[in-house]
Amino acid sequence: MSQVRVRFAPSPTGFFHIGSARTALFNWLYARHTGGKFILRIEDTDKERNSDAFLKVIFDSMRWLGMDWDEGPEVGGDFGPYFQSQRTELYKAKLQELAAKGRAYEKDGAWWLRLEGARSAAYDEHLKKDYEKVDAAPMVLHDMVRGQVARVEDRDFVIFRSNGEPVFHFVNVVDDIEMKITHVIRGEDHLSNTSKHLEIFKAFGAKPPMYGHIPLILKTDGPGKMSKRDKGALIEEYQQRRYLPAAVRNYLCLLGWTPADGKEVLPIEEIIKQFEISAVHQSNARFDERKMSHINAQTLRTLPAAEFATLARPILLETKVVDASVSDTRLAEVLGIVQEKVISLEHLPEFMGFFFTDDFKKDEGAMANLTKKGGDPVARIRELLPALEAAAWTEPALEAAFAAVGAANERKPTDYFAPARFAASGQGGGAHLLGVLRVLGRDTTLARLKAFIA
Ligand code: GLU
Numbered sequence: 354m355s356q357v358r359v360r361f362a363p364s365p366t367g368f369f370h371i372g373s374a375r376t377a378l379f380n381w382l383y384a385r386h387t388g389g390k391f392i393l394r395i396e397d398t399d400k401e402r403n404s405d406a407f408l409k410v411i412f413d414s415m416r417w418l419g420m421d422w423d424e425g426p427e428v429g430g431d432f433g434p435y436f437q438s439q440r441t442e443l444y445k446a447k448l449q450e451l452a453a454k455g456r457a458y459e460k461d462g463a464w465w466l467r468l469e470g471a472r473s474a475a476y477d478e479h480l481k482k483d484y485e486k487v488d489a490a491p492m493v494l495h496d497m498v499r500g501q502v503a504r505v506e507d508r509d510f511v512i513f514r515s516n517g518e519p520v521f522h523f524v525n526v527v528d529d530i531e532m533k534i535t536h537v538i539r540g541e542d543h544l545s546n547t548s549k550h551l552e553i554f555k556a557f558g559a560k561p562p563m564y565g566h567i568p569l570i571l572k573t574d575g576p577g578k579m580s581k582r583d584k585g586a587l588i589e590e591y592q593q594r595r596y597l598p599a600a601v602r603n604y605l606c607l608l609g610w611t612p613a614d615g616k617e618v619l620p621i622e623e624i625i626k627q628f629e630i631s632a633v634h635q636s637n638a639r640f641d642e643r644k645m646s647h648i649n650a651q652t653l654r655t656l657p658a659a660e661f662a663t664l665a666r667p668i669l670l671e672t673k674v675v676d677a678s679v680s681d682t683r684l685a686e687v688l689g690i691v692q693e694k695v696i697s698l699e700h701l702p703e704f705m706g707f708f709f710t711d712d713f714k715k716d717e718g719a720m721a722n723l724t725k726k727g728g729d730p731v732a733r734i735r736e737l738l739p740a741l742e743a744a745a746w747t748e749p750a751l752e753a754a755f756a757a758v759g760a761a762n763e764r765k766p767t768d769y770f771a772p773a774r775f776a777a778s779g780q781g782g783g784a785h786l787l788g789v790l791r792v793l794g795r796d797t798t799l800a801r802l803k804a805f806i807a
Pocket of ligand 1 (some may be wrong): 361362363364396525537538539540544
């Protein structure tokens, strides 16, 4: 049995964004890779900024992304409670423990951690007078991602405020000790806190966990860090846009990590097998929404047809693209040609609505393109119609018909594709054209081509 115990320790003070999700995911992957435990701990000591609504979003988003926790809220475990707001007595007792050891003292109503040896309170006074001339010994941290990092912690710091509330650094370390956390994987924004955390571990005489600080996620353009307000930043958005959770999770894995063989769209079992914390990049990751949607499209393509239909049916019913009278067989035929082209389930209604009604929407941009490209689309359809009327309704026969019309009129067969697509579907793009015509059927296709000429 692996001894690895990692935790995700969110503060429920805002919506669940991709940075938090990625931190949770790297911890989860590490636990699943090593056969260790993944613990969820809620750092809700800041009473004014916490809310139950944010808490619910954390649970929902983690479950949606398939990140199950082995210990924590709603699951239990031997080291609970897993809400810091329910651990106040423990923090007070732990403070007393440090006070009894002489490692915590009261000053101005607050409690301070007394640094060891040369870095003491007296020394602190001395530093204030003559800071530049003193070299405090740096503390070297061996970070799993960053390698060796040197930090100086040269002043005593507050661990309990004068209002009686414990400081983040203190509760974070007390809980990591009590919950027997072996590895701390968290955002690089916490690197600067780590020397304080190590000092608290030392004061307790406890062995610190291994730390790994993962790179920031930068916004798509510019140097800034992705913020909660940036488009694409919240996990909820992807739920609303009907992305596949597996695709979102796959994309998040790539924000700071690359699979060894460079193949980026992978089943989660494969990612778990390959994931190494030491291989996480030191350089910042950049959010790329196009890549995310590409991975969503790729993942949709890998689904078994029946599963794709199960996901598609309720969306099509809800948007009234189909009603209950449409048979499963007919739906399967249409979905069969759509699955390989659609980017997100969200687009299905506009992508395939024309299969189920003659009163379909005509994309004006696509129409403008047809005429702009020089040709006369009506003339093309006139030339095409007799060849299609004569064709057997299979994809090879339809392909041959387009080729024959092209040859007879000294044009490329593709000159007929866009007009035919527009006449049949009202669109400028979509699923493979020959497949569209085949599934649309002979009668419907010919009727629509004639209507277009008229
Ligand atoms: N509550 C802290 C945060 O949300 C956790 C920091 C840590 O993982 O140690 O950033």
